[in-house]
Amino acid sequence: MSTLEAPTIATNAREITFSQAIREALAEEMRRDPTVFIIGEDVAEAGTPFKVLLGLVDEFGTQRVIDSPISEPGFCGMGVGAAMTGMRPVVDIMFGDFLGLVMDQIANQAAKIHYMSGGKLNVPIVFRTSLGATRRAGAQHSQSLQAWPSHIPGLKVVLPSTPYDAKGLMKTAIRDNNPVVFIEDKMLQQTKGPVPEVEYSLPFGVADIKLSGEDITLVATSSMVQVALGAADRLASLGIHAEVIDPRTTVPLDTETLIRSAQKTGRAIVLDEGYQRYGVTAELAAVIAEGAFYYLDAPVKRMGAMDVPVPFSPVLEDLTVPTIESLTEMAKTLCGRA
Amino acid sequence: MPERDVTVPIFPRVDLDDDPAYGKIDIEQWLHMYEQMLKIHHFEEAVNDLYKSARMPGLAHLYSGEEAVAVGVCEALNPDDTITSTHRGHGHCLAKGAQVDRMFAELLGKAAGYCKGKGGSMHIADPETGNLGANAIVGGGGGIATGAALSAKMRGTSQVSVCFFGDGAMGQGVLYEVMNMAALWKLPVIYVCENNHYSEYTVSSEVNAGKLKARPQAFGIPVKEVDGQDVRQVYTTAMRLVAAARRGEGPAFLICDTYRYYGHHVGDVNRTYYRPKEEEQAWHTQHDPIHLMSDWLCSARSIQASLLDEIEQKVISEITAGVEFAEKAPFPQPDEVDQDVYA
Numbered sequence: 001m002s003t004l005e006a007p008t009i010a011t012n013a014r015e016i017t018f019s020q021a022i023r024e025a026l027a028e029e030m031r032r033d034p035t036v037f038i039i040g041e042d043v044a045e046a047g048t049p050f051k052v053l054l055g056l057v058d059e060f061g062t063q064r065v066i067d068s069p070i071s072e073p074g075f076c077g078m079g080v081g082a083a084m085t086g087m088r089p090v091v092d093i094m095f096g097d098f099l100g101l102v103m104d105q106i107a108n109q110a111a112k113i114h115y116m117s118g119g120k121l122n123v124p125i126v127f128r129t130s131l132g133a134t135r136r137a138g139a140q141h142s143q144s145l146q147a148w149p150s151h152i153p154g155l156k157v158v159l160p161s162t163p164y165d166a167k168g169l170m171k172t173a174i175r176d177n178n179p180v181v182f183i184e185d186k187m188l189q190q191t192k193g194p195v196p197e198v199e200y201s202l203p204f205g206v207a208d209i210k211l212s213g214e215d216i217t218l219v220a221t222s223s224m225v226q227v228a229l230g231a232a233d234r235l236a237s238l239g240i241h242a243e244v245i246d247p248r249t250t251v252p253l254d255t256e257t258l259i260r261s262a263q264k265t266g267r268a269i270v271l272d273e274g275y276q277r278y279g280v281t282a283e284l285a286a287v288i289a290e291g292a293f294y295y296l297d298a299p300v301k302r303m304g305a306m307d308v309p310v311p312f313s314p315v316l317e318d319l320t321v322p323t324i325e326s327l328t329e330m331a332k333t334l335c336g337r338a
Numbered sequence: 339m340p341e342r343d344v345t346v347p348i349f350p351r352v353d354l355d356d357d358p359a360y361g362k363i364d365i366e367q368w369l370h371m372y373e374q375m376l377k378i379h380h381f382e383e384a385v386n387d388l389y390k391s392a393r394m395p396g397l398a399h400l401y402s403g404e405e406a407v408a409v410g411v412c413e414a415l416n417p418d419d420t421i422t423s424t425h426r427g428h429g430h431c432l433a434k435g436a437q438v439d440r441m442f443a444e445l446l447g448k449a450a451g452y453c454k455g456k457g458g459s460m461h462i463a464d465p466e467t468g469n470l471g472a473n474a475i476v477g478g479g480g481g482i483a484t485g486a487a488l489s490a491k492m493r494g495t496s497q498v499s500v501c502f503f504g505d506g507a508m509g510q511g512v513l514y515e516v517m518n519m520a521a522l523w524k525l526p527v528i529y530v531c532e533n534n535h536y537s538e539y540t541v542s543s544e545v546n547a548g549k550l551k552a553r554p555q556a557f558g559i560p561v562k563e564v565d566g567q568d569v570r571q572v573y574t575t576a577m578r579l580v581a582a583a584r585r586g587e588g589p590a591f592l593i594c595d596t597y598r599y600y601g602h603h604v605g606d607v608n609r610t611y612y613r614p615k616e617e618e619q620a621w622h623t624q625h626d627p628i629h630l631m632s633d634w635l636c637s638a639r640s641i642q643a644s645l646l647d648e649i650e651q652k653v654i655s656e657i658t659a660g661v662e663f664a665e666k667a668p669f670p671q672p673d674e675v676d677q678d679v680y681a
Contacts, residue, residue, distance in 0.1 A: 037492065063492070068519065069515070069518055069519065071515035071516075071519065073481070073511070073512040073515060074480075074481060074516045074518070075515075075519065076481065077480060077482060077484070077485060077516060078482075078484050078485035078516060079481075079485060080481055080482055080485055081422075081470070081481055081482035081483060081484060081485020081486040081487075081488070081489065081499075082485040082486065082488050082489040083485070084470055084482065084485070084486065084489075085420065085470070085485070085486045085489040085490070085493075086493055087488075087489045087492060087493070089485075104475060104478070104512075105481055105512075108478065109473075109475070109478060109481065109482065113463075114678055114679070114680070114681050115456055115678045116453060116456060116457040116461040116463065116471070117452075117453050117456075117457060117461070117463040117465075118452065118453035118454035118455075118456050118457065118463075119454070119677070119681070120453070120463060120464075120465055121463055121465055121470070121471065122681045124681075153679050154679055154680065156680075177681035178680050178681050
């Protein structure tokens, strides 16, 4: 299916929350395509603990918004089977941490079935899940595990950072004929942004330049885009003009936009809320280092979550994630302005 | 090896001829089942030969000894009913209608194989015959088969889904999760447990507590236990369970008592440390599914032994031609390696 031409944000835009944007995308696709359905824990009347799906069951009924038992591997596996036989499930994995429970269904089943069958079976499924610390939720409800699915061939991985991106990318995810892992930042759900009234979708593998600049490139995903924009604001007051790039999907990855920006600015910092070690930042930094090596004035730096289980105490938890302050300091150092 | 009895289970004689449904099955269908079992038997013998003569890459898990289970169950299905299979899956694929030549081609990693040589022995899938794929994760078909049943129900078809797995898969938690949902939502899925008494290299009694049948029963799923070496029992029981599922009565669980003639895989040759030779011999001589069927065909249905020989010769020719086709078939082109990663 071809991607509808994306209207600019200014076209007929209203301000809606990230949650509303996701809900609109789901509702529109469920109206358009009777094979789309939702399954997961507390998705129907409860609308999930984050209330993202609130109201969908009223329109589509419990046959298409299915409350499951607390059996993540079971309902993820059933989603895979349903996807192989003519349905388009959107499977709700409440917390990204629960990927630990379902990686066999996602990585060994969903991701490989198309290839192992020589291209004869498709698995058009969306695994919706979440990421993000600083909610005081402890080590098992706070991780950002996007590196895991990004590592597995056969999966696509989406990390929206605005309501506009969330809606457009969710529509593309549902229409995609491959398994898509769609990861939403819990902290972003109530943030507002402009979203056009008219229908649109956004292509995968196209990075978005959230802010243009020429002195340093800040590549940021999901929750880290706001951090990058905040730091860019502070840097601007020091006369450092940062370019903020959001890849929007780690797979497929728009390597060209990342490399081109780093070639222009000569400096790059990569941010992602996943653990830094062996993480998304490592991959993106390597892409830039390989592609822009002769243009770089400084080593590519990266900022991920600290390599510790996310602690509960607010004082400790806040130390584990990149912040506007820590990014600003690193950017100043990289630009020789510390 | 831990101390234990070496016995073949005693199967009560079941007089199927008294069953009214059973009387309607014509002789052609029984002969077809006999042929299908022979096909699986000779297919697996050829696979073992290919392995031993180093003409096949990798390993394979042979279905020999369990032929009556796949044939009896698949014979009760429509072409558009779906199955999920296991690492020991050749029998299921053939019984659901796969062709011998393209299966051998897949086993040899050839482009003409069912999966273009990208799947191999443990991953043969053939949507055209309703085969959603063999699965190399033990119990890996549980979610898929139950999801296919959910899909059939949502799409309003009368399709039934069958999930094949062994007693070893009874250790996988995901099976219990999906059985719970299948029972809650009355999904048209039949869980077929091929109880061959060994979980890889370990006797089942060392790894399974309690009674297998008690587990699905806990979810309110009806359970039938049959002699999995008797294709007539498997077929007639499967027919009833499939019909009930098709009527919307929900899932069922079928335990087939059976035996794996070879080891866990073709390379598992010296296996007396976990399984006595006497036990293997007893199953072969006293309870072979193909002999049980040929004896019945000759004695109860007055089939001439010469007709059975004819069927066997036809099957052997098909297998020989299939191996020849596969060995001559070209390997995939190198540029195939990164094709089909994404749809």
